[in-house]
Structure formats: structure tokens, C-alpha cells
């Protein structure tokens with residue numbers, strides 16, 4: 001096991017957690033990473049699959065771009081790795097490995113008229129993690145995918161960029177990377193076929209986990225008929241929540257759940273056991289999130305005060321109560337059945353009986369966590385909710401104005417333009433009519449696609465003329 005020094009936690013705490021979240025990730029580079037020279041060789045050798053540069057790679061898969069800075073002492077900055085990608089140096093060989101951190105999915109640049117902010121912890125709306133994963137499988141079948149060619153390209157890239165790539169190891173690393181990618185392509189063929197829809201900012205979490213659980217338990221884990229697409233959530237509610245999923249299906253100590261999820265990304269249970277300070281550090285960080293930008297548009301304070309009273313009557317029983325500065329004070333997490341809500345059930349139905357069995361295998365959980373199939377969704381904590389669109393577990397509601405529309409009157413098909421400025425009037429992502437020409441950063445939301453119904457949650461619409469006041473109040477949280 002390669003264990004770079006930066007993964008040793010000297011002191012459990014917020015700063016160590018921040019570093020994991022924003023930069024280094026959980027680790028286990030031999031399992032979760034790719035040697036940097038091979039990574040660069042893949043970009044150069046297969047620009048159609050990955051993009052020719054790290055900037056093109058970021059654009060293609062929805063990562064947040066970072067411009068290369070050749071003068072920087074930091075390797076990530078020098079290479080212009082997107083936010084959430086990191087080069088960690090293997091202490092055995094000196095070779096940097098590209099790994100990913102939480103910020104790959106949980107960081108977002110919000111742009112509105114007159115300003116912008118990079119908010120770590122807010123969901124990346126564009127990330128297409130399955131497409132990225134698939135790109136590694138797609139190249140395996142292409143002409144030019146061979147140990148010889150990748151080895152040559154990797155050596156050229158390492159020499160050109162002065163990256164450590166010792167003669168004694170390069171052949172072994174190249175052969176191992178090629179074999180690992182071939183094996184991965186075989187293991188994940190069915191997952192890749194099922195997730196080709198690639199809705200941005202959504203992850204087939206249960207399906208991705210199912211593949212890994214099947215490998216770890218040695219028994220097949222079935223997929224549900226419909227993919228349970230889940231929008232990447234905002235992590236701002238960590239301190240008050242008791243589970244980490246939209247459907248509350250996995251229970252256990254929060255500081256354990258927060259690292260356990262990385263097993264789906266390839267981290268070994270043994271790695272987690274050898275780094276017990278990571279979970280509590282992430283917890284310390286997530287329990288005290290950095291201040292977020294306040295709603296940057298105009299707020300009618302009188303209207304908001306009226307909305308607050310309606311909120312306490314109609315919404316607080318599920319979403320909790322909030323202090324004037326938007327902190328939640330009275331929240332007890334409890335899922336509400338999808339049927340009662342009237343929202344799409346695909347995500348709660350994604351875990352099958354064989355999934356539940358595998359997820360509770362004591363060899364994996366050591367008895368610390370419990371997975372129980374759920375029938376409902378958790379009411380999200382609404383602090384900083386203005387910045388979080390598209391809303392709902394599948395990102396099925398593009399704006400608060402849309403959520404305030406009675407379910408039967410919501411447009412079932414529309415274009416979301418992620419390249420446009422954030423809409424401070426409707427409060428959410430920019431929406432265009434279904435027939436509008438879709439730009440490069442636009443996608444069509446079609447409620448007829450399984451998993452993407454826009455119905456349900458009529459509570460806000462049910463407040464009738466008061467809905468405007470409630471939305472005004474939500475802007476203040």
C-alpha cells in the first residue's frame with residue numbers, strides 16, 4: 001500500500017478535514033489513482049476521449065477549471081488540474097499519482113449578475129462522473145491502447161514536464177495501469193451501459209456502490225430496473241443530519257459514513273482502518289462550514305417576515321426552524337415517504353434486496369453501520385438554499401419559482417442553461433423553453449425520463465398567494 005505522508009493526520013481537526021475535502025481526498029493512491037505521466041499520456045494519446053489538455057478535460061466532464069500556472073510550486077496548480085483533482089507523491093517511488101477529492105463533486109462556482117463565488121461544499125451542477133469513468137473504459141478498446149504506446153507517451157510527458165518517472169518502475173506502472181483499466185472496463189460494462197444518460201450533477205450512487213459491493217462480497221448484487229439518479233447534495237446540513245443520503249438508508253456514526261462512501265471509489269477498508277483520523281477530521285470540518293455568500297439580489301424584508309410566519313406553520317415540521325442568520329436550530333431528520341410527497345420514487349427504489357444484504361455484510365461494516373432500504377426522502381436543511389438549484393433529490397425543480405408552481409402546471413420539459421448567469425428572480429438555474437436551441441452548457445430536463453418526474457411536493461404551491469412571501473424568506477436563509 002502506498003501511503004503518502006500527507007495522509008497522516010497529525011492532529012484531528014477542522015484544518016485536516018478541510019485539506020481532505022478540498023485537496024487530497026481520502027487517498028489509497030495505488031487503488032484510486034493513476035500515475036501522473038500515464039494520466040497525461042492518456043490525454044495526449046486519446047484527446048477525443050478525454051480532451052487534449054486539463055482545461056478541455058474539465059470542460060468535457062464538468063469539473064471546475066483551474067488555469068495552469070507554470071511558475072507555481074504546487075504540482076496541482078502547475079498542471080492546471082481541475083478543482084478536486086490532486087497529484088499525491090508515492091513515497092515508495094517518488095511518482096505523483098492523480099487522485100480525486102470531495103471537491104470534484106462538492107464545489108461550485110456560482111455566477112450571477114455583478115458577482116461570482118467559488119463555494120466549497122456546494123454541489124457541482126455540471127459534473128458528469130459516469131462519463132469520466134466511461135472514458136477510461138472506452139479507450140481500452142481503441143487502436144493505440146497498448147503498453148508500448150502509453151509507455152512512450154508517458155516517458156515523453158514526464159521528461160517534458162520534469163515529473164519523476166524512474167526507469168526502474170515505469171514499465172511496471174504502465175503495465176499495471178493498462179491491466180487495471182482493462183479489468184475495470186470489464187467489471188463496469190453494465191454500469192456504464194445503464195448510466196449513459198449522463199445528466200450533469202447527478203450520480204447513480206446506488207448502482208456504483210452495487211458494482212463494488214458485488215466485488216467485495218463475491219456475490220452478484222442486482223440493479224433495480226430504473227436508475228436512481230441522485231443530485232450531488234449541498235453538504236451544509238452535516239452538523240444537524242443523522243445520515244448522508246437523500247433517502248436516509250445508511251445509518252451509523254456520521255464520521256464513519258463520511259469516509260465509508262469512498263469504498264465505492266475504490267478505497268480499501270484496510271486503508272480506512274489505518275487512517276482513523278480522517279473521518280473525525282472531515283466531521284470537524286463539515287460541522288463548521290465556512291460562511292457562504294448571502295443572497296446577492298434584493299430582498300423585501302417585510303415580505304420575508306410574513307413568509308417566515310407561513311414557513312413556521314407549513315414547512316418547519318419537516319425542514320426545521322432557522323435563526324435570523326439562516327442556521328437551523330430545531331431539525332430532526334426523518335424521511336417522508338415518496339408516495340406521500342408525490343415525488344419520483346426511482347432513487348428510493350434503487351437499492352435491491354441483494355444490495356441491502358451485501359451492504360450489511362459484517363466483513364465490510366464490522367457492525368458499525370447499517371443499511372436499511374428506505375421508502376422516502378429526507379427534507380433538506382434549507383440554509384443557503386438560494387444557491388443550490390436545481391432542487392430536489394434528482395435536481396428535478398430548476399428554481400424556487402418552479403417549485404412554487406402547482407405540480408400539474410409545471411412544464412414537463414425545459415432546457416436548463418448552466419452556462420448562463422444564476423437567475424436571482426426565479427431563484428435558481430436559468431431555464432429556457434423546451435424548443436430553445438441548447439448551448440454547450442445546456443441540457444434538456446424531460447420529466448418523461450424514468451427517475452426525473454417533476455411532480456410532488458405541493459406544500460409551497462399550496463400556500464397560494466403566500467408562496468411569494470415564503471420564497472422571499474427562503475432567500476434570507
Ligand code: HEC
Pocket residue numbers: 021025026100101102103104105106129202203205206230231232233234235236237238241243244245246247258259262282286
Ligand atoms: C462523484 C461525486 C462525489 C464525490 C467525489 C463525493 N461525493 Fe459526497 N455525495 C455525492 C452524492 C451523489 C451524494 C448523495 C448520495 C445519495 O443519496 O444518493 C453525496 C452525499 C454526501 C453528503 C450528504 C449531504 C447531505 O446533507 O445530504 C456528504 C456530507 C458528503 N457527500 C460528503 C462527501 C465527502 C466528505 C467526500 C469526500 C471524501 C465526498 N462527499 C465525495 C457525490 C459525491
Ligand code: HEC
Pocket residue numbers: 246311314315316317318319336341343377378379380382385388390391392393394403457459460461463470
Ligand atoms: C411533509 C414534509 C415536508 C413539508 C411539510 C415541506 N417539505 Fe419541503 N421537502 C421535503 C422533502 C422530503 C424534500 C426533498 C424532496 C426530494 O428530494 O425529492 C423537500 C424539498 C424541498 C426543497 C428543495 C431543497 C433542496 O435542497 O433541493 C425546498 C426548497 C423545500 N422543500 C421547501 C419547502 C417549503 C418552503 C415548505 C413549506 C411551504 C416545505 N418545503 C414543506 C419535505 C417537506
